[in-house]
Amino acid sequence: MGKIPVIDISECNGCDGCLDISPDTFVYNEDLDFIEVVERDQYDTAEVDEAIKNCPKNALSWE
Numbered sequence: 001m002g003k004i005p006v007i008d009i010s011e012c013n014g015c016d017g018c019l020d021i022s023p024d025t026f027v028y029n030e031d032l033d034f035i036e037v038v039e040r041d042q043y044d045t046a047e048v049d050e051a052i053k054n055c056p057k058n059a060l061s062w063e
């Protein structure tokens with residue numbers, strides 16, 4: 001199992017930037033009204049790195 005992207009929900013402002021950059025990794029949960037990480041065996045490292053870099057709240061990281 002490789003590294004997993006995580007979202008600090010307390011920091012996230014719901015800008016949807018990460019959804020635009022990596023829609024295979026991040027998804028909006030309508031019921032709970034926050035962004036979630038899609039469960040996968042592997043993540044697109046380049047896309048997730050880009051999302052981490054561009055998150056305006058620094059709410060994304062690898063675990």
Ligand code: SF4
Binds near residue numbers: 007014015016056058
């Ligand atoms: S880019 Fe950052 S602040 Fe914007 S929705 Fe994603 S985690 Fe939240």
